[in-house]
Amino acid sequence: MDYDEDLSEQDGSCRRRMKKVFHSPATHTVIIALIILDIILLLVVLLVDIDVIRVHAETPEEEEELKEEVEEGLHYAALSIISLFVVEVILKIAVEGKHFFSDKWEVFDAVIIFVTFGLDLALAFSPVSYVVKDSVSLLIFLRLWRAIKIMAEIQYCVRKEVPEAIDKEQLAKEKADWRARRQEAHTRV
Known part of the structure; x- marks a missing residue:
């Protein structure tokens, strides 16, 4: 086996492992938690900005x-959280390849993440007027759509775990039936 074939096998194995990680319930749970935290942070920023949550000083x-x-x-x-989502999307594209772009929700989510990340960076590191800052901040609230993504993540976990549980239950039932028939056959002899 030459060097290129060895790299190709390692790359395929790495991609399989990464796909497994991306599709694991634990990963989906972490993503859901980060999305919820991001939404909470965005809402708190908004509430502080419009003085619903007040800060007090002398x-x-x-x-x-x-x-x-x-x-x-x-x-x-x-x-920081949106940066993690950018890394997630980049890794998903690297792992899934062209298949990533066949899922319209994933592509829409990626566009929202990249656009809001760029806007966030622009706001963080460039001096802009309050009018521009407030206008761009409204666009950043596009990330709130990710509450829908939570439902998709939960649905994925349920879709994956329920059939697995049913399959395990079915297999256990078949084994029990087989053992009962075998026991019955032994008692007849």
Whole structure:
């Protein structure tokens, strides 16, 4: 076997392992948790921004400064999470190849992730006016659509686990029936 064939086998094995990881219930549970955390962070940023959640300080200037610091901290936390989603999408594309693009929901999700990630980066590292910042922030709330993604993740887990449980139950029943017939045959002899 030459070097290229050996690499191809390793690559195929690595892809199989990565597919297994991406389709495991544990991975889907982590993704659901991250999506929920991202949604909570986005909502808290919004509530702080519109003064539903108030930050208190001794002077109005200190209060405004504290409010900006809280919003910035929450923004960076949300940026960290969306960064994980960017890595997830890139890995999925690498593992699934062209098959990734056959699932319209995955492609739509990837577009939302990349667009909002770019907007988040632009907001985080470039000086923009409050009007532009507020307008772009509204676009970032496109990530809230991912609540629908939670349902898709849960549906995937259920679709995968229920048939496996039924198959295990069926196999156990068949084994029990076989043992009962075998026991019955032995008692007749």
